[in-house]
Amino acid sequence: MSLSAPDDLLALADGILERVGRDRAEVVVVEQEEGLTRFARNQIHQNVAERSRRFRLRLMGDEQVGVAEIRGDVDDLAGRLVAAAEAARRLSPPGDVTPLPRPDAGPDGPVAYSAATAACTPEWRADQVATVAAVSAMAGLEAFGALETSLTHTAVANSLGVRRHAESTAASLVCVTRGENGWGYADRHHHDAAGIDAEAMTAEAVETCGRNQGAVPIEPGVYPVVLSPYAVADLVGHLSDLGFSALAHQEHRSFMRAGEKLMSSLVSIADDASHPGGMPFPFDDEGVSTRCVSCIEEGVCRSFVHDSATALREDVPSTGHALPMPNTFGPWARHLVVSPGESSLEELIAGCDGGLYVTRLWYVRDVHPLRTVITGMTRDGTFLIESGRLGRPVRDLRFTQSIVDALAEVSGVGRERSIELDENERAMLVPALGIGRFAFTS
C-alpha cells in the first residue's frame, strides 16, 4: 500500500485554506487504504480492499459555523468544498461558536505505525487465514473470522496555524471456532501485522472451543466471575461512554462524582493516547494534542475528557478528545488504559471458586445510563470454576448489571494486558478482572 506523502496532504489542506481566504477555517484530510479478508467454514468467503481520501472543511464566523465534507476525486474539490461550507455557514442561525484551537506545540507522535502493516498484501492476508484454517481443521473444527490491515494518513490544519500530521497502521485478527456442540473465540490487535501470531491465536480459540462442548444450563443468579480481557473491553467502553465525557458531566447525565470513591481501589482507568502498549495517536479531530487523563484513580472518580467546546464552558484547556466539530455528542475517550494488577489469570480463576469464567460479552446495551446498568449475553465460552480451575461449560447467560457496582466488587486484576477493541472498534489496553458479584438474569 502507498498513500500520499505527508507534505502532500498538508499542502492540500493549505490549498483549501488559501481558497477560504481571510475567514477562520479548519481542514481535515484523511486518506486511507484498507484490506479485509473474511473467512467462514475454513474458507475465504469475502475479500475486500478500499482506497479513499476524505476532506472536511469547518468554516467559522463569529456566531455561525458551516461544515462540508467531500470523499472522492471531484472536479474543483476545493471550490466545491468552500462553496458548500459557506452556504451552510451563511444560513446557520446565530449561536455559540467555539473558537478554533491554536497550535500547542505538541509533537506528531508517538503513533502506532508499522511499515510491515503498510506493506501487507492480499496474498499475505490469505496466507494468514490459511494458517488459521489449518490449525482449526487439524482439531476437527471450522474457523470463522476476519483479518484486517489498514494504513491511514491524517492531516489537520487551521487558519490559526495548527498543522498536524500522522501516519498510522492497524492490524486485527478475529476468530471464532465451531465444534459439534460449542464455540471458542480469540482475537489479536496490533499496529504491527508481524506482531500477530495467527497460529497461537487460533490455538487459543481451538482450546476454548474444545472446553466448550456440551454446555449445560445453570440457574441465573449472582455469581463471582472472572472476565477475560475480551469481556472487560466491553465493560470499560460502556463505562467510558456513560460518564468520562465532560459533556455528560455538564449535562448532568454522568455517573461520575469527582473526588468520590465509587469502585474498588484496584481499579484505575485512564485515557492515555501515548501509551506504548496501546495504539498511540497524538492529536484529536481539531489537531489538539491528546493529553493523558486519569478518569478513575484507585476507584476514585477523577477527571473528564474535554474538547474545546466543553473546555471553554469550564475555562480549562481542551484535553484533546474532540470528535469532528461541531457535534452534539461531546468529547470521546479513545485510548482507554486499565492499570494492571498483580495476579496471573490462573490466580484470578483460583480465587473465584464456585464462580464463572466469561470469555466474551455480546450485544451489550445501556439499560439505565445514570446507574451504569447494562445488559448483554455471554458468548463463545462460559465456564464454571470448580476446584479453582476452569470446569464444565455452561450455556450462554444474559446479564443485567451496573458496571460501577461490578467494579466496586473487583477482587483481583490481571497483570497481563492485551489490546482489545470494543463494539465501536476503539482500541483499549485491558487486563482480566476478578469480580465478586455479577448478576445473570436469564
Next chain:
Amino acid sequence: MKDIAELALDVAVSSGASYADCRVVQRGVQALSVKDGSFAAVSSFEDEGVGIRVIVDGAWGFAGVDRLDSDSLGEAARTACRIARASSRLRRQAVRLAPCPVAVGEYRTPIGRDPFEVSLEEKMDLLIRADEAMASVEGVTTHEASLEFVREHRLFASSEGSVVEQVLVQSGGGMDATATSADDVQTRSFPNSFGRHQVCAGYEAIEGLDLAGSAPRIAAEAVALLSAPPCPTGRLTLILDGTQAALQVHESCGHPTELDRVRGDEAAYAGTSFLTPDLVGRFRYGSEQVTITADATTPGGLGTYGWDDEGVEAQRTVLVDRGLFRGYMSSRETAADYGWQSSGAMRAESWNRIPLIRMTNVNLEPGQSSLEEMIASTEHGVYLQTNRSWSIDDRRLNFQFGTQNGWEIRDGRPVRLVKNALYAGRTPEFWRSCDAVAGPSEWRVWGVVNCGKGQPSQLMHVGHGAAPCRFRGVAVTAAS
C-alpha cells in the same frame, strides 16, 4: 456513469473475471441540528466512488476506489481480480450464483418536494421552532432537534449485461428532550429514538411530522418520567407501540431470516440464526396473528428500491405466514445453495463496501384490531412506547428490550405513567403469545438508520411497517 462502469467491467473481464459487477455511486447528505437554543450546525457530505466485485478462479474479490479516472478504475478492477485469486487459495467450492434475468431500467424514489431544493432557512426555522417549544417546558435539561436528507444516484452494471440506474431520496427528522434529577435521567424522543425517523420520501415527510406541535408533549413527558413510578414487575399483558414493534421485528425476525447468517457467513461478527432451513414450512414462529414480509416495494420504506445491489428486481418475500416460518431474505450466492432464486436483498452501504444480505422493509402485516380495543380488553398490563435499549443473543433468541415510556393498564384503562420498563423473552415464545395486531389505519412504515452488519462494518437504513400489537404473559420489569 455508464462509461465508468463499462470501463471497469472490461478491465475486470480481461483480467480473468468470470463474473464482474460494478456500482458507481454519487451520494449527497445534508444534516442540520439545533440544541439547547445555542448550538446549531449545518453540514453537507458529498461522496463519489466505484465498487468492483469479481469472481476469479471461483472466488470473490472486491475493490473500492474514490477516483473515477480510467487509470484508477483499471487499477481497482485488477486489484479486485488479484484479491479474488488470493481468496481462491482457500476456497473449496467455487462460488455459484442463482440465475437472474438481465436487468435494464431506471428507478427514482417518488417524491413531492425535493428536500435539496427546500431552503436551509425553511429547514432551520422548523428546527428552531421545535427546539424552542421543548425549551418552553419547565424542567427540561437538554433538547435537540435534527434533520437529515440523502440523495443517492447509483448505477449498477454487470458482465451479464445488466445496467440499472436509480436515484434514491431519503428525508428524516426527529427530536429528543432530556430531563435530569440528582439520581435519574429520562429522555423522550419523537417520532422515534436514535436520532430520527427517516423514510424514502421528499420534504413532505418532514412537514407531516409536525415536530413543533409535538415538542411540548415530548418535553413534558420527559419531565414527568422523573417522578413516575417504575414499571410493574410480573408476567403481564404487553402492548407495544408501532415504533417498538418495528424494532422487535427488526431484531427477532429480520436478522434471523438473513440467509447468510444461516450459512455462518456472519458467525464471527453479527452471529447466526436459530431459523435453520429444515424449519421452513414446519416451524411455528408466532401466532396466527403474525405475518411478516420482506418487501422492497413498500411505498416510502427505507428499504425500497427498483433493484438490489446485484441487479435483482425488488420484490416481496413472505418470511412468516400466519405464524408459520416460510422463508428468508437471500442473495444470488446463498439462494444457489438451496436451488432457490434470490429474493433481491443484497445492499451495500456505499461504493466502498460489498453488498450483503440486508433487510429491505421487514413488515409486520396489519391485523384486525386497534390500539383502543387492545387497551380496553386488557385487565392488567403495560403499554410501552419508543425504544430505549435493545439486546439479543447471537442466534436471535434471548432478548431484552427497554422503552422510554410506559403506561400501566388496569381494567381496560391506562391508569399511570411508568418508567424504566424492560421486557424479556425468547423469540418464538414471544411471537406465539401475540393475540392482536392493529389494523391498516394504525400501520405505518418506520425507519431504522443504524443497522450494523459485516466486516468491515456497514450501517444500513432499513424499513419496518408495523402497528401496535399485544402479547400475553410477557416477563416485564423495571431497570434499576
